[in-house]
Amino acid sequence: MADAFFSFFVLLPLILLPILYFIVRPRPVNIPIKNRHVFITGGSSGIGLALAHRAAAEGARVSIMARSLTKLEEARNSIKNATGIEVAIYAADVQEYDAVKKVVDEAGPIDVLLLSHGVFYASELEKMELSEVKFTLDVNLMGCLNMIKAVLPKMKNRKDPLPVSIAFVSSQAGQVGVYGYVAYSASKFGLRGLAEALQQEVIGDNIHVSLIFPPDTDTPGLVEGRKRRPELTKIIISSSGIMKADEVAQKAFDGIRHGSFFISCNLEGIALSLATAGLSPQRSFLMAFVEVVAAGIPRIVALCFQCNWYRSIEKWHKEKKFNLS
Numbered sequence: 336m337a338d339a340f341f342s343f344f345v346l347l348p349l350i351l352l353p354i355l356y357f358i359v360r361p362r363p364v365n366i367p368i369k370n371r372h373v374f375i376t377g378g379s380s381g382i383g384l385a386l387a388h389r390a391a392a393e394g395a396r397v398s399i400m401a402r403s404l405t406k407l408e409e410a411r412n413s414i415k416n417a418t419g420i421e422v423a424i425y426a427a428d429v430q431e432y433d434a435v436k437k438v439v440d441e442a443g444p445i446d447v448l449l450l451s452h453g454v455f456y457a458s459e460l461e462k463m464e465l466s467e468v469k470f471t472l473d474v475n476l477m478g479c480l481n482m483i484k485a486v487l488p489k490m491k492n493r494k495d496p497l498p499v500s501i502a503f504v505s506s507q508a509g510q511v512g513v514y515g516y517v518a519y520s521a522s523k524f525g526l527r528g529l530a531e532a533l534q535q536e537v538i539g540d541n542i543h544v545s546l547i548f549p550p551d552t553d554t555p556g557l558v559e560g561r562k563r564r565p566e567l568t569k570i571i572i573s574s575s576g577i578m579k580a581d582e583v584a585q586k587a588f589d590g591i592r593h594g595s596f597f598i599s600c601n602l603e604g605i606a607l608s609l610a611t612a613g614l615s616p617q618r619s620f621l622m623a624f625v626e627v628v629a630a631g632i633p634r635i636v637a638l639c640f641q642c643n644w645y646r647s648i649e650k651w652h653k654e655k656k657f658n659l660s
């Protein structure tokens with residue numbers, strides 16, 4: 336027993352930590368926010384607006400983009416009232432590359448690109464129009480690609496040698512598929528592949544990629560999305576709490592500052608990130624240690640969640656059949 340204790344708590348860290356310190360890639364980085372240009376899509380509402388408030392409060396030069404000019408003006412006023420800082424506003428649809436390119440050219444070089452725009456239809460695929468599925472993918476996934484394609488040339492050719500960031504607001508539904516989120520999860524899982532590949536392509540230019548995974552967050556978008564949520568989706572995610580948008584924004588900036596590839600926002604999110612670490616990059620050798628040592632535990636937790644969800648689905652179908660007969 337004493338031998339096992341010694342091996343696990345002393346020998347294992349002694350051997351593993353130096354190895355992990357040596358192998359983790361990309362290497363740790365510090366990305367300053369103060370006096371940098373932070374450009375936020377979806378910055379007129381919800382998480383994007385909270386990110387804009389935080390960036391302004393941290394002394395960044397902030398630009399926000401969304402479609403509705405009225406909402407953008409309201410956002411600009413609320414940030415001015417809270418921080419005294421005037422943010423730049425740009426009206427454009429992320430689906431339209433030419434419009435996005437024009438905005439990006441006007442806004443000037445960007446140091447932190449935060450992609451927080453998004454649409455959310457919770458519904459079984461069968462009940463969704465294909466046009467809604469396509470719209471979800473076009474905004475959430477293609478919209479990010481349009482933005483990055485427009486921003487990257489200037490970001491790569493910047494004169495400022497400091498590290499810069501591209502951060503995606505994904506979702507916990509981008510880490511695990513949940514009933515009713517077929518189109519939404521497809522769009523958010525797509526961001527992970529995009530981010531992993533992009534990080535390899537831009538690391539040579541000192542550009543650091545982050546994926547933020549918020550849980551349900553109190554925003555106008557969530558209020559809208561909840562109206563259509565299928566009954567089973569509500570049952571399955573009933574155990575998850577709701578975060579405030581400014582708490583998510585704080586976690587996001589803490590992670591971006593350290594160039595974290597995965598940014599979790601709460602305890603459940605950390606467990607999800609451990610369970611889905613896979614081949615994702617990890618800069619922190621301490622987090623890598625936790626991932627390696629805890630590898631089996633999150634899998635057990637994940638299996639318990641799946642058990643719970645599938646039992647809810649079985650029960651729901653049984654009750655539905657019983658009510659019909």
Ligand SMILES: NC(=O)c1ccc[n+]([C@@H]2O[C@H](COP(=O)([O-])OP(=O)(O)OC[C@H]3O[C@@H](n4cnc5c(N)ncnc54)[C@H](OP(=O)(O)O)[C@@H]3O)[C@@H](O)[C@H]2O)c1
Pocket residue numbers: 376377378379380381382383400401402403404406427428429430450451452453454455474478504505506507548549550551552553554555556557
């Ligand atoms: N709230 C949650 O529970 C939650 C949880 C996990 C992840 N997320 C993710 O967090 C992000 C923000 O969500 P939220 O809840 O803050 O939503 P929200 O309150 O509805 O805000 C969405 C923002 O995106 C903009 N937008 C939507 N479509 C756009 C388009 N085609 N082009 C440009 N801008 C567009 C909206 O402005 P306009 O309508 O004026 O364009 C608005 O500024 C989304 O990516 C969402 O998937 C949210």
